[in-house]
Amino acid sequence: MKAIPHGYSTIMFSDNLMVGLVMLALTMVSPVIGLAGLLGLMIGLLASRILGFEGWDSSSGVLSFNSLLISLTIGYYYPYHNGIANLPHFLGLIVIASLTTQFLYIGISYLTQMWFKMPSLSLAFSISGLFYWFYLVRGGYFTGYGFAKPLLFSISDKLPWFWQDFFVSMGSIVFVPDLLVGIAMTIVLLFISRIALFLALVGWSICFALLHFSSIGSTYGMFFPGFNLILISLAIGSVFLIPSKSSYLLAVLGTVTGFLVAFALAGKYYYPDIMPSRPDVLFVPMFAFPMNVVVIGTIFALRLRLRQNSPIINDYGVLHPEKALDAYLSRFRRFTQAGIPQIHLPVTGEWVVTQGHNGEHTHQKDWAYAWDFEIEDIHNKKYTDNELELRDYYCYGKSVHAAAAGQVAKVVNSIPDNPIGGMNTKDNWGNYITIAHGYGYYTLYAHLKEGSIKLREGDNVKMGDKIGQVGNSGRSPVPHLHFHAQMAADAGSKTILSHLINFKRGLANGAHELVSSGIPEPGDRISPLVAEHDLAPLLQLSYGQTQSYMVRTSAGEKKETWEIKLDLLGTHRIVSDAGTIVEFSIYNGIYNSLNLVRNRRSALAAFAIGASRLPWVENQTLEWSDEPSLSVVMNPMLKNLTLFFIPFFKPIRIETKSRLTTEDKAMLIRSNTCFSLLGIKISNYNAGIRLSREEGIMELSLEQNNKTLITAIRDNNLTEEQKHE
Secondary structure: OOHHHHHHHHOOOOOOHHHHHHHHHHHOOOHHHHHHHHHHHHHHHHHHHHOOOOOOOOOOOHHHHHHHHHHHHHHHHOOEOOOEOOHHHHHHHHHHHHHHHHHHHHHHHHHHHHHHOOOOOOHHHHHHHHHHHHHHHHOOOOOOOOOOOOOOOOOOOOOOHHHHHHHHHHHHOOOOOOHHHHHHHHHHHHHHOHHHHHHHHHHHHHHHHHHHHHOOOOOOHHHOOHHHHHHHHHHHHHHOEOOOHHHHHHHHHHHHHHHHHHHHHOOEEEOOOOOOOOOOEEEOOOOOHHHHHHHHHHHHHHHOOOOOOOOOEOOOOOOOHHHHHHHHHHHHOOOOOOOOOEEOOOOOOOEEEEEOOOOOOOOOHHHOOEEEEEOOOOOOOOEOOOOOOHHHEOOOOOEEEOOOOEEEEEEEOOOOOOOOOOOOOOOOOOEEEEEEOOOOOEEEEEEEOOOOOOOOOOOEEOOOOEEEEEOOOOOOOOOOEEEEEEOOOOOOOOEEOOEEEEEEEEOOOOOEEEEEEEOOOOOOEEEEOOOOOOHHHHOOOOOOOEEEEEEEEOOEEEEEEEEEEEOOOOOEEEEEOOOEEEEEEEEOOEEEEEEEEEOOOOHHHHHHHHOOEEEOOOOOOEEEEEOOOHHHHOOHHHHHHHHHHOOOOOOEEEEEEEEEEEEOOEEEEEEEEEEEEOOEEEEEEEEEEEEEOOOEEEEEEEEEOOEEEEEEEEEOOOOHHHHHO
16 A cells, blocks of 8 residues: 555655655545556555565555556546546556556666666656547547546646646646646645755746747647756755765756757657548647656766766665765765765774875875875984894784785785885885775775785685785885875876775874764874774664663753664664654764754764764773764754755855773763854853773763753663663
8 A cells, every 4th residue: 555655656756655645635636646546556566566576565656656647648548528428448548558567667777777876767668648538539539639638627828838837737646747747736836845846847938948949839748858957956956966066056057958869759740541520630649758868867977977976876775865865974974075085994903104295205196095104203203223124113014904904916926125225116016915996996906015915816705804914115215104095006107086994183282183984184194093893882883772871951860772674674763752862873883973863952863963973992082073963963954944045055065073081990081062053153052971891881060151951870780681781
C-alpha cells in the first residue's frame, strides 16, 4: 500500500508518502485520467513482485512509476464522448502499456546505470508514450478532438499569462492541465521544499521569456515545454546536485537547453489519409524527452570531471533539497573538502614538515604537491650525537605505513642508502613503493631504507599497514620520508593535490590543534590522532546501552535516561526520555553530533552542543574548531530558512571552539559555540563535559549568554534491568 503513493511522489523526485497521496488525489480531479493511472500503477506494482523484480514487502514504487505515467497518458489521450466508447480496449491498452513500459524501464535503467551512472528517470515512459500516441492516432482513436475528460471541479478565472500557464504547466505534471490542480501542485511543492519551488519558478520564468522571444505564445498544455523546463530546473538545481550557486547556474543553462530540445521536438504529424472529422495535422507531444535528455546528459558530464568539486553531485541518498544540503553541510563538507582526496599521515609519532607544497628545493611544477617528513627533538636537532652517522638520525629506520588501503603497484628496494651529505642523482627516488587506490589515484613513499620493503607488487594492504622504513636512498642528503599522491604507478608521475586527515599540529603553548582535513605547512610539528577504537563503549554509546542523569534546570530537578538505538538505514541515535533525539557517528575515533530533533532543553541537547565533535585523547591538551550541524543550535523553522539562503550566502554562522584537558584522571572538555546573524553575534553557548575511562560521561553543563540553562550529573543508581543491559 505504501508503494502506491510512493509511485506518485517519485514523479516529483520525492519519497514522501503524504506528497504521493496528495498527487494521487489531484489526478482524481479528472476521474478517467486518475483511475487509469491508478490501475496502471497497481498492475506495475503487482507485476514487479510476481515476476521477482522486488519483494512483496517492498514499499518502493520506483520500478512502476513509469507504468503510472504511461497509464495517465492513455487516460489523457483516449477518446471520450460521454464516456469511454470502447471500455475493454481502453482497459486492455492500459494493462499492455503498463507492463511493456515497466520492462522497458528496467532494461533502460540497467543501461543508464552502467553507461551513465544515472537512473533512467522517465525515459521509458517518454518512449512508450510516443509509441502509444502514434498507435492511437494511426488506429483512428485520437483525432485531436473529443478527448477532453470531465473534471470533478474547476475554476474558470483567468490569471495573468505568466501565472495562468505556470499553474497549467504544474498541473500537466500529473496530466491534469487545469488551473486549480496546478495551484494545488504548487502548494504541495511549497510544503515539500522552498528551494524546489524557487527553482520551479526559475525554470518557468526562463520558459516564459523564451516563449515570448520565440513568439510561440503558449505552452499548449501537454504539448510544449512548460512542465519539462520546470522539472529540469528542479532536478539539476536541487535533486541530483547539492543546492548551490553553481548548481543554480547549471539549472539555468539546462533549462535553456531543454527549451531548445523541446523546440526541436515540437513536430507536426501529417496524415497520409484524411479521415472525416479530423484535421490533417496534429502536434506530436514531446512528453518528458527534453527533461530526460538534459538531466541525464548534464549529470553524466559532471561525473567525467577530473576533480569532483562544485557543483557537488548528490550521491548521499537524500532526494529532498533542504535535507540533502543539510546532510552535505553537517556530514561531509564539515569534515572534508569535496574533490580533494583524503589520506592519513603515513607515520606515527611527532614529525616535522621540512618541505611542503611548492617547496623551495624539489617540490615544484608537476611534483609540487608533496611533503618531506623528519623528526626533530625539542632543541630542533635531527640526530642524537653524531650527525654523520645514519643511525643517529631520529627518523632513520622508523616505520612507514600505508596512508590508505590499496594494492601495491610498484616496488624498488635495492638502492643503497647514501652516507650523510651524499646524494644518488641517478636513482632519484631511491627505494620507493607506490600503492594504487583506484580511479587513477596512487600514493608514493620514497627514499626508503634499502631492503626494508617486505611487500611485492600486487599485494593488498590496509590503511595503517607497515610498508617499509625511512632511509636515505636516492636524492636524499639526510634521512627523511618523501610522500605524495600521484596519477600513475611510476615515481616521477604528476602529483595530485591531497589533504591529510585527523592529524594534530603542535602549538606554541604546548597544546595541540586537531585538524580534520588540511595541508601541513613547512615547520609544522604534526602527529596522527591515535583513534580510540573503544570510544563507543567508553561513552556508553553502543547499541542498546542506557545511561541516566540527574538534571537541574530553572524548572527544577528530574531524572533523564538515554538509550542508544539503530534504525534500518544504519543511523545511530541517542534517544532521551525527555523527548530529544540526537543522530551521531563515531568515525576514526571521533564522536560527531549530526542532527538534533525535538526537545532542545534537555541534558542530551546540552551534550549535542558541547560535543559537536569529541576526540578521545588522554594526558594531552587538545584544541579544535567545528562548524556544527544547524539543527543542533536552530529550531526547524529557522534552520529551513537558513538552508534556503545558504546557496546564495550564509546569513547565519555557527562556530564551535573546544579545548580538552586532563584533570584528576578525568578529561574536561570546554566548548564555546558562537551563533551570529549577518556578522552580529546573536547568542553564545558555553558547555562543559567531564569524562573518564571508568564512568564515561560524568557531568554536563550548558550556559547561554552567561546564564545557566542546564546541569546534569551521572546517576549511577541504575535499575536491575539497566545493569543487565
